[in-house]
Amino acid sequence: MEEFFKTTAEKLKSEEKAFISSIDPYMKELYADIYDCSSKCYLLPTSLPTSKICAKNCAVPGVRIKQEIKLQMEKCQRGLQDCVKSCIESNPESEEAGKGCIDECSEKSVQMMQNMTIKVTKLFNNHK
8 A cells, every 4th residue: 555655646746747847847937027116117227116016016927827827736736635635534444546646646646636737827927
């Protein structure tokens, strides 16, 4: 059973790494846009407090996207936890049935992460 859990955890960790790798270029571009916007604020012929407000506003899209990514990740983790808990409660006597159920949970979680990648990519594309 320990080997089963190890394999399942590795599969989920691999999918999470793939998600992070897939959004990395978008995050870099977003940060570059934020820094470009912020630097332009300080070149405007306004007071320093006004420039600071402008620069703070430049970060708003990044904050929103990061919040959405966090929300989606939490939703995915909660879904997996709830599913595994249900498997354990539903199959207390049968280790094989429990394994099968948990394996289905991990597959659902992988699918959720793949869907999350699509949603987050759309967020980045809408930012432009």
